[in-house]
Amino acid sequence: MTEAMEYDVVVLGGGPAGENIVDRTRAAGLTTALVESELVGGECSYWACVPSKALLRPALARAEARRVPGLAGAVAGPLDAEAVFAHRDYGTGNWNDEGQVGWIDSTGADLYRGHGRLYGIRKVAVTSPEGEHHILSARHAVVVATGTRAVVPEVPGLAEARPWTSREATSAREVPGRLLIVGGSVVAAEMATAWQALGSRVTLLVRGSGLLPRMEPFAGEMVADALREAGAVVRTGVEVEAVERDGSTGPVTVVLAGGERLEGDELLVATGRAPRTEDIGLDTVGLTPGDWIGVDESCRVPGSDWLYAVGDVNHRALLTHQGKYQARIAGAAIAARAAGTGDIDTSRWGTHAATADARAVPQAVFTDPEAAAVGLSLAEAERAGHRVRAVDHDMGKVSGAGLYAEGYRGRARMVVDLDREVLLGVTFVGAGAAELVHAATIAVVGEVPIDRLWHAVPAFPTISEVWLRLLEAYRG
The missing domain is CATH 3.50.50.60 (FAD/NAD(P)-binding domain)
Known part of the structure; x- marks a missing residue:
C-alpha cells in the first residue's frame, strides 16, 4: 500500500541537525514530516558525542583528581568499568529513543520510521520496517540531514x-x-x-x-x-x-x-567519515549517490529552490554543534522563503547565512589534557594569505592553574591578524580547556579588536587569566 501525504517541509534524517530543522519549521507554523531509519537523535545521541563523553568524563575527572593535593590518594584505584558503562547506557537511554520521539510529537511534526529516499522533485519515498510505503510531498523544502558513517579502508583482511x-x-x-x-x-x-x-x-x-x-x-x-x-x-x-x-x-x-x-x-x-548518501535517491534529482552535498550559505543546494542539506552531509564542518547551527540558519531561510505564500513570522530567527562555518568553527577534544580551538591555526592563516603573528603562553604559569591542579600543564596560542588587530584563531590545551573556547569563539566571531579585549577583565584566580598573559605578550 502506498500512502501519499503533503507537508510544507520534509526532513530526511532525525539526528541533531534534523531535529533542529523540525524545531525551527514547526515554530514558524510550517507542517513538517521527519523520516528516520534508525533512532531519533541520530549518531550523536547514541554512538558519538553522548556515549563517548560518558566514557571519557570518569577518565578525565580521575586524572585531574590525581593532581589535586589531599585528593590524589583517594582516587588511586582503577575505574569501575561496570559503573562507567551503566552511566553511559543511562545517557543514551539504553539506545531507546522514546524520549526524543516524545519531543518530536510535542512539536506537532509527524515521524515516519523507515528508509527514506528522494523520489524526484519535492518528494520523498519512505519504506517502513513493516514494508509499508509512503510518498511524502513537500510544498516548500526537502532537507537532507542523513549525516555520515565511519570509513573502513580497503586493507586486505580488514x-x-x-x-x-x-x-x-x-x-x-x-x-x-x-x-x-x-x-x-x-x-x-x-x-x-x-x-x-x-x-x-x-x-x-x-x-x-x-x-x-x-x-x-x-x-x-x-x-x-x-x-x-x-x-x-x-x-x-x-x-x-x-x-x-x-x-x-x-x-x-x-x-x-x-x-x-x-x-x-x-x-x-x-x-575518517563518509556521507550517508549512497542510497537516498540523489540520482533522482541530478546528484551523485555517495557524494557530499554542496550547499550555499543558507544550506540550500545550488540550482535548486527546494532542496537543502544540513549537518555532516554537506561537509562544511563535521561537528554536531555546527550541524545544529546550520539547521537554525536553514530553518530560518526556509521559513522566510515560505513567507511569500503565507503569514509566517521569522523575525525571531535572525540572519539566514551560515557564516561561522567558514572562519569560526569551535572544537573541543576531550582527551587528557583537553584540546580546544576556534578559527584558523597559524599555518591555515598563513596559507590564506593573512599577515599574522602567533602569541603563545604556558598555561601552567597562570595563577589559577596552580590552584586548579598540581603540576598543571597547558599551552595557549592566539593568532592575530596584524593588519586589523583582531583574532583569527585561538587554541588552548590543558585541563578545563573545553570551557575556555567559547570566550575565544566570541572574540573571533565578533572580530573584537585587541584594544577592546584589554577591557574584558578575567576573574582572579581562574585559568582564563591566560587571556591577560596572551595580550601582554602581544603588546610586549
Whole structure:
C-alpha cells in the first residue's frame, strides 16, 4: 500500500541537525514530516558525542583528581568499568529513543520510521520496517540531514576481521585487554584516552606525523605525551598493510609496512567519515549517490529552490554543534522563503547565512589534557594569505592553574591578524580547556579588536587569566 501525504517541509534524517530543522519549521507554523531509519537523535545521541563523553568524563575527572593535593590518594584505584558503562547506557537511554520521539510529537511534526529516499522533485519515498510505503510531498523544502558513517579502508583482511568503528568503541560492554587503534584524529585520540583509563593496553597507530592534525601541532604533541605517560603506545608514521583475525572472537593481528606484526584483542579503525548518501535517491534529482552535498550559505543546494542539506552531509564542518547551527540558519531561510505564500513570522530567527562555518568553527577534544580551538591555526592563516603573528603562553604559569591542579600543564596560542588587530584563531590545551573556547569563539566571531579585549577583565584566580598573559605578550 502506498500512502501519499503533503507537508510544507520534509526532513530526511532525525539526528541533531534534523531535529533542529523540525524545531525551527514547526515554530514558524510550517507542517513538517521527519523520516528516520534508525533512532531519533541520530549518531550523536547514541554512538558519538553522548556515549563517548560518558566514557571519557570518569577518565578525565580521575586524572585531574590525581593532581589535586589531599585528593590524589583517594582516587588511586582503577575505574569501575561496570559503573562507567551503566552511566553511559543511562545517557543514551539504553539506545531507546522514546524520549526524543516524545519531543518530536510535542512539536506537532509527524515521524515516519523507515528508509527514506528522494523520489524526484519535492518528494520523498519512505519504506517502513513493516514494508509499508509512503510518498511524502513537500510544498516548500526537502532537507537532507542523513549525516555520515565511519570509513573502513580497503586493507586486505580488514573488513573480514570485523573491526570496531566509532559505534562499537562507544557502545562496547567489555574492556578489551589489548586495543589496537588505527588513526590519529579526534575519535582515535578520545577513544585511546577512554579505553586506556578503563584498563585496556592501548596501541595507537598513526599514519601521519602526529595526533589531531587539524589543530596546532602542539595540541597533538601534548595529548600524545599524556597518553604515553598513562601507559599507551603511540606510534606515528606507520602504515597498516594487512589485518588478520583468528576465528570469530580470537585475537586480531595488524601487519605493518615492513612486516612487523602487532596483536590485540580488538581493533578500532578511526580513519575518517563518509556521507550517508549512497542510497537516498540523489540520482533522482541530478546528484551523485555517495557524494557530499554542496550547499550555499543558507544550506540550500545550488540550482535548486527546494532542496537543502544540513549537518555532516554537506561537509562544511563535521561537528554536531555546527550541524545544529546550520539547521537554525536553514530553518530560518526556509521559513522566510515560505513567507511569500503565507503569514509566517521569522523575525525571531535572525540572519539566514551560515557564516561561522567558514572562519569560526569551535572544537573541543576531550582527551587528557583537553584540546580546544576556534578559527584558523597559524599555518591555515598563513596559507590564506593573512599577515599574522602567533602569541603563545604556558598555561601552567597562570595563577589559577596552580590552584586548579598540581603540576598543571597547558599551552595557549592566539593568532592575530596584524593588519586589523583582531583574532583569527585561538587554541588552548590543558585541563578545563573545553570551557575556555567559547570566550575565544566570541572574540573571533565578533572580530573584537585587541584594544577592546584589554577591557574584558578575567576573574582572579581562574585559568582564563591566560587571556591577560596572551595580550601582554602581544603588546610586549
